Structures are given as structure tokens and as C-alpha cells.
Amino acid sequence: MAARRPRVKAADVMSQLGGEYGPEEWVPRYNPAEELVYTILSQHTSDINSERAFLNLMSVFGTLESIADAPEDEIEVAIRSGGLSKQKSVRIKQVLNIVRDDVGSFDLSFLGEMPLDDAKAWLKDLPGVGPKTAAIILCFSLGMPAMPVDTHIYRVSQRLGLIGKKISADKAHDILEPMVEPEDVFAFHMYLIKHGRQVCKAQRPRCTECVLAWGCPSNGKITGTRKKRRPRRKSAAGRS
Structure with a gap:
């Protein structure tokens, strides 16, 4: 029987995208x-x-x-x-x-x-x-652990398999939020936005540049170019 393919989990987003984009420090924007x-x-x-x-x-x-x-x-x-x-x-x-x-x-x-x-x-x-x-x-x-789901987070989460394809954006809030440790919610939110803007783009995702491609079920399915090698795990980076 073939080995089950690894899948990205919320902890992988924190560790690998944290290593890619660096720490995210919460600072209040407005009251x-x-x-x-x-x-x-x-x-x-x-x-x-x-x-x-x-x-x-x-x-x-x-x-x-x-x-x-x-x-x-x-x-x-x-x-x-x-x-x-x-x-x-x-x-x-x-x-x-x-x-x-x-x-x-x-x-x-x-x-x-x-x-x-x-x-x-x-x-x-x-x-x-x-x-x-x-x-x-x-x-x-x-600074409360509420998970805003914008268009980038919704798209990237679906591609990574963190939420199902038929899950609405509103429902995605309730699914993603419990996946993440409360102290990591802000950083998780920011990492997926950055990843959606820079790598996992809407029209032409850069799968060959993605540090999560090893466990992404959408790897290469849009562009036809996939990344196979699992990168070395980088140290976790979260809210500071």
C-alpha cells in the first residue's frame, strides 16, 4: 500500500511561513x-x-x-x-x-x-x-484571538486543504480559528495574507517557490508545475 501523502496543518503554516516571513508583532492599529x-x-x-x-x-x-x-x-x-x-x-x-x-x-x-x-x-x-x-x-x-478571513486567507486555506472547497468564507472563520493556538492567531492571519499576495496568487500561484508545496493538495494543479521536495523545517516564528 502506498504511503499516505503528508498534508499541511496549521502548525506547519506557523513554523514554515513563520520561518519564511519572520515574526509578526501585534500592535493596535486604531481603537x-x-x-x-x-x-x-x-x-x-x-x-x-x-x-x-x-x-x-x-x-x-x-x-x-x-x-x-x-x-x-x-x-x-x-x-x-x-x-x-x-x-x-x-x-x-x-x-x-x-x-x-x-x-x-x-x-x-x-x-x-x-x-x-x-x-x-x-x-x-x-x-x-x-x-x-x-x-x-x-x-x-x-489583540483578541479572532481570525479574520479575507480573500487571500480563504483562497490559500482552501488550496492547502485546511478548509473544504464548499465551505463559505463566513463559515471559514469558525473552522480556521480553533485550528490555531490563541497566541498565534494574528501571526497566522498575517502569514497567509503575505503568502497569498506573494506566492499563492489567485491566477498564477508560484508552487515551485512554495515552502508548503510538499503537503499541498493543490500543488501544481493550476499551473501544471509542481514542487516535490519537502524543504528543511525552519524554526517556528509567531507573535512577539
Whole structure:
């Protein structure tokens, strides 16, 4: 009987992509309410455009309080560089006012004291906030072990066989997150994004350059060129 082919596991992602891309240090990007606004702006646009739109929005209005009180058309002008500015201006104003009404302020730091599932549920009660947005806010602003699944993570995880081909992006959050040690969630997220952008690309994946090709069921199936040799295992690198 032929030996069973090895398969990539989450631990391999941490050890080998960690060795490839180096340590990932978590540093809070924005506070949770600002991260909420930023994440709305990031929908259906590039990181460059969303960052530009967010910085301009804060430059124009100064505070979340001022944004919540501003007319939608003024918000729309301020975020125009982020695309879909009309729809996003409505959503930003709506969500900020709901947060202020419910909490009495824009301080969402209390989410960091809640159980992870409860914090996710609180955020997902807000209009337009799904699993990805909730996970981004909790992971990037509070350092909680929530796994955001973007297009790169979804694609690479499916190709590696970590999630099934029929699993939706929303469901992928619930499957990938428990695979990873809580202290490694941020680094795992960043490693798969980097790998998806640099090696496991959507149209022409570079399988011959991939350190995980030895256990990837998709190795060579898209380009017809596969890598056979298993590389020497590099030392693990995670969050520092």
C-alpha cells in the first residue's frame, strides 16, 4: 500500500511561513470604534484607498463624535477616495449613532473583557457587520484571538486543504480559528495574507517557490508545475 501523502496543518503554516516571513508583532492599529469605521471603508476597495479615505475623514472631522453628527453628504465627500462613498457614508453615520446610543460613548474597550464569542455577537448585531468585520475589530484593535478571513486567507486555506472547497468564507472563520493556538492567531492571519499576495496568487500561484508545496493538495494543479521536495523545517516564528 502506498504511503499516505503528508498534508499541511496549521502548525506547519506557523513554523514554515513563520520561518519564511519572520515574526509578526501585534500592535493596535486604531481603537475599536475607529477600527469599525476603517473596516467599513475597506469594503470593496484596496488597503491604500481605504487608508487614505479614513485618514482624510479623521482630518476633516477630527473625532468620531463629529462624524456621527455630520450630514451624510459631507461624510461622503471626505471618504470619496475609498469608493462606494455614498453607501459607506450612510452606514458609517448609522453605525456610529447606534454605538453612541447603546454605549453612551464611542469607547468599545469593554469588548476586550468579554468572552470572544460574546464580543463577536455584540459587534454582529450592528448593521453591516459580519464575521470578517467583527474579527478584524477584535483582532487588530484589541489583540483578541479572532481570525479574520479575507480573500487571500480563504483562497490559500482552501488550496492547502485546511478548509473544504464548499465551505463559505463566513463559515471559514469558525473552522480556521480553533485550528490555531490563541497566541498565534494574528501571526497566522498575517502569514497567509503575505503568502497569498506573494506566492499563492489567485491566477498564477508560484508552487515551485512554495515552502508548503510538499503537503499541498493543490500543488501544481493550476499551473501544471509542481514542487516535490519537502524543504528543511525552519524554526517556528509567531507573535512577539
